[in-house]
Amino acid sequence: MKVTILGAGLAGLSAAYHLDKDYEIYEAESEAGGLCRTVKEKGFVIDYGPHLFFSKDEYVQRFLNKLLKKNLHELESSTGQYSFGRFLRYPYNVNLYGAPVEIIKYCILGYVEALYRSKKKKAENYHDWCLYNFGKGYARHFMLPYAKKVWTVDPKRMTTDWIGKRIFLPTLEQILEGALHKSDSRLNYITNFRYPLHGGMSSMIAGLTKKTGHIHYNKKAVGIDVRAKKILFQDGDSIHYENVVSTIPLPEMIKMVPDAPLSVREAAARLIHNSVMIINIGVNRSNLSEFHWIYFDGDEPFYRIHFPSKLSGFNSPGGTEAVSIEIAYSRFRPLPKEDLFDLSIRKLKDAGILRPSDNIIYRNSTNLRYAYVIYDRHRKACANRVREFLHKHGIETCGRFGEWAYLWMDQSILSGRRAAEAIAGLR
Numbered sequence: 098m099k100v101t102i103l104g105a106g107l108a109g110l111s112a113a114y115h116l117d118k119d120y121e122i123y124e125a126e127s128e129a130g131g132l133c134r135t136v137k138e139k140g141f142v143i144d145y146g147p148h149l150f151f152s153k154d155e156y157v158q159r160f161l162n163k164l165l166k167k168n169l170h171e172l173e174s175s176t177g178q179y180s181f182g183r184f185l186r187y188p189y190n191v192n193l194y195g196a197p198v199e200i201i202k203y204c205i206l207g208y209v210e211a212l213y214r215s216k217k218k219k220a221e222n223y224h225d226w227c228l229y230n231f232g233k234g235y236a237r238h239f240m241l242p243y244a245k246k247v248w249t250v251d252p253k254r255m256t257t258d259w260i261g262k263r264i265f266l267p268t269l270e271q272i273l274e275g276a277l278h279k280s281d282s283r284l285n286y287i288t289n290f291r292y293p294l295h296g297g298m299s300s301m302i303a304g305l306t307k308k309t310g311h312i313h314y315n316k317k318a319v320g321i322d323v324r325a326k327k328i329l330f331q332d333g334d335s336i337h338y339e340n341v342v343s344t345i346p347l348p349e350m351i352k353m354v355p356d357a358p359l360s361v362r363e364a365a366a367r368l369i370h371n372s373v374m375i376i377n378i379g380v381n382r383s384n385l386s387e388f389h390w391i392y393f394d395g396d397e398p399f400y401r402i403h404f405p406s407k408l409s410g411f412n413s414p415g416g417t418e419a420v421s422i423e424i425a426y427s428r429f430r431p432l433p434k435e436d437l438f439d440l441s442i443r444k445l446k447d448a449g450i451l452r453p454s455d456n457i458i459y460r461n462s463t464n465l466r467y468a469y470v471i472y473d474r475h476r477k478a479c480a481n482r483v484r485e486f487l488h489k490h491g492i493e494t495c496g497r498f499g500e501w502a503y504l505w506m507d508q509s510i511l512s513g514r515r516a517a518e519a520i521a522g523l524r
């Protein structure tokens with residue numbers, strides 16, 4: 098009996114890889130990779146947002162080595178933060194050196210106050226978590242403005258179960274060291290990362306699809322009859338299924354199932370996410386910055402930019418450089434009305450990344466409709482309700498939007514493997 102896999106992103110391909118060939122994969126787009134795709138045009142190689150391997154998981158490391166072989170190199174990360182009209186090192190909490198003195202004072206005093214007053218308090222939401230763990234200086238000047246930008250919702254609405262090791266918790270000594278000196282120490286969850294030398298992150302997907310095969314492209318699932326066990330595709334084709342592994346976003350899955358009970362449809366409607374518009378520009382000058390990527394917490398529309406040719410020298414033609422700009426939006430906060438290229442270029446000039454004399458020699462944009470799951474108080478229970486319903490009908494869900502969780506690539510690979518194992522247990 099063949100397993101039907103919906104979606105040829107990283108999780109769907111990983112499920113296939115771990116299923117040992119007994120499957121068919123159906124992908125809505127004309128190419129595989131989902132979020133791990135790469136734009137290759139006019140000599141520029143630009144991923145859909147910066148995609149780096151920083152996994153410590155040994156199984157995933159071996160998996161990547163098998164796929165990418167010698168096409169992987171390791172870099173020490175250099176990350177920037179643009180705040181108060183100047184560039185600091187990231188994470189800013191241990192790199193305050195260079196920030197305005199008043200801000201440094203406010204952040205450190207706030208941290209000390211939090212250390213003694215509130216660090217032991219259990220935060221009910223992300224807003225309070227920032228205040229309790231870092232104090233009002235860091236929270237007001239760095240963390241909350243950035244959170245509003247990237248998550249597009251009030252941080253009071255967000256839970257804290259996504260944080261894990263994502264935010265580095267420094268000691269007072271580390272904070273003081275980083276405020277008094279320009280520090281070179283790399284205190285962060287990403288200190289080193291691996292990245293393909295050639296072909297961007299889609300080279301990993303190419304390695305994976307070579308191993309899996311069995312992919313049907315331009316096959317967007319649009320309807321699922323869970324009683325008759327039938328999947329209908331946009332082109333009019335339909336297939337019968339026994340077991341399904343789906344990586345399609347849970348709310349989209351439930352829209353396809355007319356038989357889903359009201360409680361499941363209500364749960365799916367409560368799952369919220371943001372989207373990211375990627376604006377890529379190529380410039381007739383190289384070495385635009387010392388950093389691989391930079392976070393922005395000010396009035397720029399973007400929350401992060403990265404420089405693909407800093408990740409691999411093969412990612413842009415000689416003497417040029419690309420800047421890949423990420424702008425988050427959602428139904429809670431739409432995109433700015435102004436032309437996003439003009440606005441981004443103007444703000445990059447204000448920040449000094451671009452010079453007035455620079456020529457923009459390349460433009461491209463990519464819209465990631467599903468980018469990040471937003472963690473609010475409904476997420477866990479509602480995602481569980483939806484997944485239980487689908488599971489009851491022979492549909493295992495996995496991946497970032499099938500688990501409805503903040504999964505990095507390593508976690509998506511493992512999520513696909515778990516789904517394959519669950520299906521194997523069913524057969």
Ligand SMILES: Cc1cc2nc3c(=O)[nH]c(=O)nc-3n(C[C@H](O)[C@H](O)[C@H](O)COP(=O)(O)OP(=O)(O)OC[C@H]3O[C@@H](n4cnc5c(N)ncnc54)[C@H](O)[C@@H]3O)c2cc1C
Binds near residue numbers: 316468509
């Ligand atoms: C901006 C950004 C930066 C990131 N950076 C990093 C990083 O540096 N390091 C890291 O480890 N992780 C990073 N990630 C996370 C990483 O991208 C994900 O963990 C991973 O790509 C998720 O894979 P997936 O297969 O679960 O989902 P997706 O990539 O979304 O794949 C789902 C697939 O299903 C297909 N599909 C959807 N609907 C249908 C349908 N109806 N019928 C058929 N097919 C359908 C889609 O076309 C897609 O191919 C980043 C994510 C984003 C958004």
